[in-house]
Amino acid sequence: MANFISAAHNSAKRGTLAFMKRRTALRSILSLPAITALPAVGQNAAPPEKTPQAQQKLPPEMKPPAVEEIPKLAMTNAEAALAPAPGFFSSEQFAALQRLCDLLVPAVQTKPSAAAAGVPEFLDFLIARSPQPRQKLYRSGLDELNADSTRRMGKPFSEITDAQAAELLRPLNAPWSFEGPSNELGQFLVSAKSDVLRATVNSREWAAASTGRRGSGMGAYWYALD
Amino acid sequence: MKQDYDVLIIGSGASGGMAAHTLTRLGVRCLMLDAGPALDFDRQRVLRPVYDLPYRGFGEPGRFPHVTQASEFDANLWADEKQNPYSYDPKDPYYWVRIRLIGGKTLRWGRASWRMSDYEFKNKDHDGFGDNWPISYQDLAPYYDRVEPMFRVSGRKEGLPQLPDGVFIEDNSRDSISVQRFIEAAKKMGVATTKPRVATGTLASSVNLLLPDALATGNLRIVPNAIAREVTLDRNTGNVNGVSFIDRVSKRDYFASARVVIVGASTLESTRLLLNSKSRHYPDGLANSSGALGHYLFDQFYVKGVVHAVVPEARGGKGGRGLMGGGGYIPRFRNLNTREHKFIRGYAYDFGSGGTPPAAYIPKYGADLLNELADIQGAGFDLTTMGTVLPRFEHHVRVDPSLKDAWGIPALNISQRYTDNEFEMAKDSMNVAEEICRNAGFEIVAKHHQMVPPGESIHELGTCRMGSDPKTSVLNKFNQAHDVRNLFVMDGSSFVSGGPQNPTLTILALAMRSSEYLADELKKNSI
Numbered sequence: 001m002a003n004f005i006s007a008a009h010n011s012a013k014r015g016t017l018a019f020m021k022r023r024t025a026l027r028s029i030l031s032l033p034a035i036t037a038l039p040a041v042g043q044n045a046a047p048p049e050k051t052p053q054a055q056q057k058l059p060p061e062m063k064p065p066a067v068e069e070i071p072k073l074a075m076t077n078a079e080a081a082l083a084p085a086p087g088f089f090s091s092e093q094f095a096a097l098q099r100l101c102d103l104l105v106p107a108v109q110t111k112p113s114a115a116a117a118g119v120p121e122f123l124d125f126l127i128a129r130s131p132q133p134r135q136k137l138y139r140s141g142l143d144e145l146n147a148d149s150t151r152r153m154g155k156p157f158s159e160i161t162d163a164q165a166a167e168l169l170r171p172l173n174a175p176w177s178f179e180g181p182s183n184e185l186g187q188f189l190v191s192a193k194s195d196v197l198r199a200t201v202n203s204r205e206w207a208a209a210s211t212g213r214r215g216s217g218m219g220a221y222w223y224a225l226d
Numbered sequence: 227m228k229q230d231y232d233v234l235i236i237g238s239g240a241s242g243g244m245a246a247h248t249l250t251r252l253g254v255r256c257l258m259l260d261a262g263p264a265l266d267f268d269r270q271r272v273l274r275p276v277y278d279l280p281y282r283g284f285g286e287p288g289r290f291p292h293v294t295q296a297s298e299f300d301a302n303l304w305a306d307e308k309q310n311p312y313s314y315d316p317k318d319p320y321y322w323v324r325i326r327l328i329g330g331k332t333l334r335w336g337r338a339s340w341r342m343s344d345y346e347f348k349n350k351d352h353d354g355f356g357d358n359w360p361i362s363y364q365d366l367a368p369y370y371d372r373v374e375p376m377f378r379v380s381g382r383k384e385g386l387p388q389l390p391d392g393v394f395i396e397d398n399s400r401d402s403i404s405v406q407r408f409i410e411a412a413k414k415m416g417v418a419t420t421k422p423r424v425a426t427g428t429l430a431s432s433v434n435l436l437l438p439d440a441l442a443t444g445n446l447r448i449v450p451n452a453i454a455r456e457v458t459l460d461r462n463t464g465n466v467n468g469v470s471f472i473d474r475v476s477k478r479d480y481f482a483s484a485r486v487v488i489v490g491a492s493t494l495e496s497t498r499l500l501l502n503s504k505s506r507h508y509p510d511g512l513a514n515s516s517g518a519l520g521h522y523l524f525d526q527f528y529v530k531g532v533v534h535a536v537v538p539e540a541r542g543g544k545g546g547r548g549l550m551g552g553g554g555y556i557p558r559f560r561n562l563n564t565r566e567h568k569f570i571r572g573y574a575y576d577f578g579s580g581g582t583p584p585a586a587y588i589p590k591y592g593a594d595l596l597n598e599l600a601d602i603q604g605a606g607f608d609l610t611t612m613g614t615v616l617p618r619f620e621h622h623v624r625v626d627p628s629l630k631d632a633w634g635i636p637a638l639n640i641s642q643r644y645t646d647n648e649f650e651m652a653k654d655s656m657n658v659a660e661e662i663c664r665n666a667g668f669e670i671v672a673k674h675h676q677m678v679p680p681g682e683s684i685h686e687l688g689t690c691r692m693g694s695d696p697k698t699s700v701l702n703k704f705n706q707a708h709d710v711r712n713l714f715v716m717d718g719s720s721f722v723s724g725g726p727q728n729p730t731l732t733i734l735a736l737a738m739r740s741s742e743y744l745a746d747e748l749k750k751n752s753i
Contacts, residue, residue, distance in 0.1 A: 077278065108596045122282060130287040172591045178674040194586050197595075198284070204277040217276035217283070219299040225263055225270065225327075226475070 079118070080204055086124035088135075093142040095158040097123060100145065103165055104196040110209045114196050117203035123195060134191075141188025148185070231257040231447075232748060234469055234484035236454050236499065239330020240730050241490030241717035241737040243432030243440075244373075248741035250445035254748060257482055259452035259471055261491075262326035265303075265333070265433070274299070292321040294682060295334070303327065303334065309632040313639045320640040321681040322494065328450055329433035330492065331684065332730070337425040338576075339379040340555075340727035341370050341390045345562070349723050353561065353570040356617055359722045360694045360703035363390065369735035377430055377734070381423030389420070389557040389727070397421040402551045404537045404579045404607060404666075409554070411665035417559050417658070422576075449482075451475055453633050457487055457503040457512055457713065464507065465712045472633050486712045486744065486753060490737065493718040494523075494623055497689040498638050500700075500715070501625050513707035519700050520624055522617040522688040523642050526726060527677040529611035529652050532575070533659040534583040535668035540605035545580060550604055553578035558614075558726050560654070568650040573613035574726035575659060581606040587672040607668055611655040612726045613677075616647055617688050642680040652677050685729055690719035705740040712753050716740055 078084075089097060101114035101123075114120070127138045142157075145168060149157040153164050171186035172193055181187050200206055202217055233249055235242045238260040246256050265271075276283040276298075285298040289307075296304045305324035314320040325331045345352060347359040347366075367390070374393040381394040399421070401409065409419045427434075440446040451474035458481075460467040468483035489496045497520055503512035511519045540550050553576065560572035583606045588598050626639040656675040663670060693699025696708035705720050707713040716737040718729055747753045 104591050105596070106593055108593055111596075126281060126284055126287065129281075134287070169591060173589050175589050176587045176672050178676045190586070193591055193595075195284075197585050199282055202276045202282040202284075204275075207275060207277055218273050219276060219297070220271050221274040221279070221299045222265075222302045223270045223272070224302045225265075 077204075084118070084121045084125065086121045088124045088128035089139070089142065092146055092156060093139060094120065094124065095156065096142045096145050097138075099158040099165070100142075100192060101196050103162070103169065104193055105200045112200070112203070112205040112209055114200045117200045117205040119196055119199045119203070122199050122203075126195075126199075137184070137188050137191060140184055141192065144185045144188070231255050231482075231484045233257075233486045233488060233744070234259070234482055235488045235490060236260075236469060237330060237490035237492065237496070237717065238328045238437065238448065239332050239432055239490065239492065239717075240335075240733045242488070243329070243332065243436035244734050244737035245488050245490060245714075245716055245741045246440040246446050247436040248738050249745055250440040250443040252742070252745040253443075253445065254745055255445045256440070256447070257484060258446060258448045259454060259469065259482065260326075260328050260330075260448065260450055261453045261474060261495075262328060263450050263474075264328040264448075292319075292681070293323050294321070294678075295323060295684070300334075310637075311629055311631060312637050313626045313629050315641065318641065318643045319679050320642055321679045322638075322640060322686070323681065323684045324492065324495070328448065329431045329437070332431040333429075333433065335430075335684075335730055336728065337430050338555075338728040339374065339377060339381075339392075339423050339425050339731040340557075341392055342366075342725055342727050342732050343388050343390050345388050345558070346723060346725040346727070349571065349725075355570055356723055357693060357698070360692055360699075365703075366732070366735050366739065369739045370731065373731060373734045373738060376435055377425040377731075378427050379423055379731075380421075380426050382421040384418065384420045384557075386418060386420075386557055388559075388562055388725075392423075394423065395426065399552070400548075401554075402579055403549045404540065404668075405552050405554060405577075407666040408577065408579070408607065408662060408668075411662050412556065414665065415658075415662060417556055417662065419554050419556050419577075421554055423555070452480070452482075453635070454491065454499055455502070455633075455635050457489070457499060459503070459505045459507060459512065459710070461505070461507070464710065466512070466710055472635075474633070477633065486714065486748070488714045488716055488741075488744075490716045493686045493689060494638060494640070496715050496717055496719045497623055498625070500690065501623075501638075502636055508709070513700055513709040513713055515709050516697055516700060518691060518693075518698055520689050521619045521622045522691050522722075523621040523623060523640070523686065524615040524617040524688050524721075524724060525642075525680060526683045526685045526724065526728075527611075527613045527615055527644055527648050527652065527680075528683045529613070529655060529675055529677055531584075531608050531672070532611045532652075532656050532675065533609050533663055533673045534587055534671040535607045535663040536583065536602050536605050536671055537579070537607055537668055538605075541601050543603065545604040550580040552580070560651075566654070569647045569654070571614040571616070571647070571651075572726065573611050573651050573655050575609045575611055575655070577607070577609045579607050580604055581608060583608070583671045602671075606671075607663065609659045609663075611652060611659070612683070612728070613648060613651045613655065614725050615680075616645065617691075617721075617723050618645070623689055640681070644677055644680065648677065649675075685718075685724070687718045687721040687724050687729055690715050691722045692720045693722065704743040705736060706744075714740060714744060 098120045101119045105114035107113040145157040149160050153160045171181050171189050180190055232255045235245050235258045249256050279298045283298050290296045293304050305326045344363045347362050350358045371393050380397045382397050383391040412419050452471045453474050454469050454471045456470050457466050458468055466487045470481050501511040556575040558572035558574050560566050582603050621642040623638045623640050625636045629637040631637050652675040656673050660673050690700045692701040701720050705714050705716045718733050
């Protein structure tokens with residue numbers, strides 16, 4: 001509370017126009033000196049807003065700020081409100097990634113596809129922050145998908161049919177082994193399969209489409225310690 | 227108010243917590259130092275959806291290259307690897323997993339609470355390898371008896387010599403049908419099973435089970451954020467006289483003196499502290515006239531998900547009605563009364579029913595994969611192997627002269643690799659797990675025998691071992707340094723050898739036993 005009041009006091013000192021107008025209005029209504037309308041930190045006098053007399057005189061639309069409590073303001077997560085600005089992958093790589101995402105996790109029943117869950121943009125961000133070997137795995141993998149697709153089907157990966165894409169995604173139909181595929185494309189596809197599924201299931205879009213207790217993805221988060 | 231203390235305890239986890247609990251109740255005044263802060267469970271923890279985290283649950287990339295256990299939710303609880311570096315030969319990576327908080331790793335342990343037996347304490351008698359402990363199961367049994375009720379261990383008595391029974395909250399719960407089928411299949415192969423033995427309760431930590439009672443005696447002070455730099459030696463008496471430490475936040479130097487020093491900073495941190503405590507008497511590390519300090523590092527090897535299976539009858543969401551759920555443990559069954567050709571000692575399994583096999587194991591993608599995952603949701607049955615690792619002199623830690631932590635304290639170089647005995651055991655464990663699952667009528671989804679890297683089980687042990695011979699061991703049978711009478715090391719570093727059993731219960735029992743011995747010695751003025 002002290003900080004809140006102090007902040008209000010400081011901004012009064014700075015004398016922003018909007019604030020001054022409000023202050024003048026308050027002063028004229030309450031017929032009180034400005035200092036009591038906005039008590040300084042440590043003042044013992046009860047805030048005037050609390051006196052029944054003052055409250056009665058105030059029209060409802062002019063109620064003073066609730067100095068007794070710090071309000072919890074509703075905030076909107078940037079990812080929920082705005083389009084992210086991916087920039088790690090080249091436009092060719094990103095187009096291939098978008099196509100790959102929806103092949104790996106398409107929309108099924110009420111659940112969103114990976115692309116609808118913002119996974120391509122998220123992976124652009126995640127891989128940009130990742131250690132170099134993982135960046136190389138993704139960039140080379142997407143390049144190779146495009147190169148293979150152009151060589152065999154005459155079009156980049158984003159433009160071929162599902163049946164044509166299935167030819168290129170064959171490594172994902174091989175039985176699992178601990179060592180994984182021996183070639184780089186296979187290794188990329190196996191990683192992408194897990195990453196895309198996880199990023200989709202952990203998205204707000206997936207949570208919104210989930211019913212019941214499954215899929216809520218709640219956990220006990222620990223803040224950074226001092 | 228500053229005052230003198232009888233005993234200075236470094237570390238607040240299982241061993242430090244138990245030492246404080248035991249000593250303070252016997253009237254001994256203790257000062258406890260821990261490198262980390264205390265957690266505030268009300269203010270520092272909040273429920274959040276995974277989509278609200280910056281990395282959608284993937285975690286900050288590269289933040290914890292060696293802590294596979296850290297999630298994006300609890301990342302702030304694990305010791306930061308940049309502030310607390312260590313080194314290893316790139317050919318032999320070591321995963322050192324640490325928590326620097328009041329309560330230590332008891333804040334996050336898996337709670338499995340198995341007793342060790344004379345198959346471990348006297349293992350040399352069984353197969354001729356390595357060394358016996360200077361104590362036997364009978365020496366430790368009375369302390370296990372007292373630790374189990376304190377940690378509210380639930381379990382079922384079985385009468386197995388390799389896994390002694392204890393004082394349990396009896397677990398007579400009914401097994402699900404899939405677990406019953408698995409148990410029957412194992413039994414036909416001569417493999418015993420039992421219920422999990424775990425510490426129960428919302429939290430089963432030093433923080434709620436040991437330290438509050440110790441503080442209530444008025445005989446304990448806990449100083450958080452105190453990073454021990456060196457245990458100092460009094461040249462005239464040959465005894466230790468205190469510990470120099472540095473405040474984690476302010477980096478201000480302090481010195482704490484005491485009649486006795488107990489080191490319980492975790493297996494490798496305890497050894498690191500002694501190696502960093504050099505003097506003219508002990509140029510190779512405190513109490514290290516034997517040269518054994520830092521050597522005989524071992525742990526338990528894990529093969530996580532050695533077999534993933536599906537119970538066919540549970541496909542399509544039919545896993546309810548008592549078919550799926552629950553789990554258990556297979557105690558060591560190799561090399562008890564028979565002799566394997568390819569390896570000595572043995573391994574155990576945890577098994578669980580009712581999970582869903584990870585998507586990575588299913589050779590499908592797209593709608594096919596999503597449909598298959600929906601079909602096997604809750605129909606999974608999986609096992610993890612926990613195997614004995616042989617303690618070898620050449621597996622060791624030493625101070626890395628070129629590496630220091632964020633407080634200027636020299637860091638460790640760690641050298642451990644698994645050898646044929648462990649590799650052969652891991653392979654055998656895969657084959658046996660597969661056979662039991664097939665005989666139970668389960669479909670095998672995936673199997674492998676790749677061990678996680680040394681250290682990842684978080685069961686690192688040895689490097690400051692006890693023994694009867696001061697020429698080959700650092701500590702005597704009461705965790706007291708052979709060389710320095712008023713120095714005790716009470717944690718997992720004191721282990722001579724281990725089995726497949728998780729070590730925490732034994733660490734607790736050893737710390738209780740040694741602390742009672744110490745209180746007695748203090749009373750007699752022998753220290």
